Amino acid sequence: MLFRQNAEHAAAVFHCTRDPEDNWYSPLAAPFGGIQSDGKCNENEITFLLNCIKKWVNLFSGKKMTIKTAPSAYDLKMHIFYHNCYMNAGFIPESTYSSHFIPVSPVPFCNRIAAAERRRLRKAVDAKFISGPDSTVSYETAYEFIQECRLQKGYAVSVPLLQMQLLLNVFPDHFQIFTVKDTDRIIALSLTVRVNERVLYNFLPADLCSYRQFSPTVLLLETIYRFCQEKQISMLDLGISADGNGIHKPSLSRFKQNVGGEACVKITYSQKF
Structure with missing residues (x-):
């Protein structure tokens, strides 16, 4: 200090x-x-x-x-x-x-996103998937789902379970789970972090590969964006565009742009002794 x-x-x-x-x-x-x-x-x-x-x-x-x-x-x-x-x-x-964020305003989410993402959003809505904040899902269940989805893509979860539990214990009021469900089955989920009164961070998003045809992540983001509007949060942080090995992933960067994300930078500094 x-x-x-x-x-x-x-x-x-x-x-x-x-x-x-x-x-x-x-x-x-x-x-x-x-x-x-x-x-x-x-x-x-x-x-x-x-x-x-x-x-x-x-x-x-x-x-x-x-x-x-x-x-x-x-x-x-x-x-x-x-x-x-x-x-x-x-x-x-x-x-x-490269990092992206969505400025939150009264403008509806569907008006911010590219035409292709609007079609995917409509497809998920027509499938009658249920989305929203979900207090019925435990953090352990959420972690297991995120881990399953990441393993399907050949990646590990960036935060080990014990470290995530430590964060949850220290900052319990800062975390919120959002889900998209097909009846009772979770098909997409995100663990978000309330960084401060202005910023919500989309920390650990995940979706099932078997539902990729519906792109439930777009519906999930629309739900989180509406939550930000309701809570007067002015920025939805989408995070960096990197794969599970920390390597820049252009396709993820394009997706974030297509859902209304604006680019900025995030720097990691180091020094050896």
């Missing part, structure tokens, strides 16, 4: 975790971490805090620190500010990902 003299509250905070190989991560399991400040800090103050963190990690024989930051669309001005601070402190951009 960074405190100003005689101040009661911290001016900036930084959370990080060490793995068994003495590598440090901010964060270990959450979608992003890094420096968070009160907005009043200057570059010298944040750079000072980062250099103090580096010295502290060195005391614990840390080998490397990796910092996953929020998408630039969350706050472009602060994104540029923190980028300069990380660079000043000797961190380098290890990965720069």
Whole structure:
């Protein structure tokens, strides 16, 4: 933490975790971490805090620190500010990902998406699938469904079950499950995270390959978008467009554009010790 003299509250905070190989991560399991400040800090103050963190990690024989930051669309001005601070402190951009978000407004979801996605949405609606927030599904069941869908595509879930349970225990009110069902069968699901009052993150979406002809993910996104409208959330974060191995996936990027997503960047910084 960074405190100003005689101040009661911290001016900036930084959370990080060490793995068994003495590598440090901010964060270990959450979608992003890094420096968070009160907005009043200057570059010298944040750079000072980062250099103090580096010295502290060195005391614990840390080998490397990796910092996953929020998408630039969350706050472009602060994104540029923190980028300069990380660079000043000797961190380098290890990965720069293409990320997408949907600005939420009174405009209906169907008016935002491409014609092909509107046809897919209509097909799912005509099939009388049921969609919405779903408090009847346990997080364990949701994880099992996500895992099943990812394995069908040859990918592992990006967050191990134990790490997800840790997040749920620490931030239980920030998570919400949405489903699309064919009668009682779940055919698409997403675990979302309320990042703050402005942003909802579509954290772990999944759908059954056997229902691909209906593209239930489009109906799922329409449902989440309406939820954002109702809760006055102004941004639906669709995340980065990468496969299970972290490699850019152009087809996923095109899909996010087709459902109304706008592009931004998400940077991961690192430094070896």
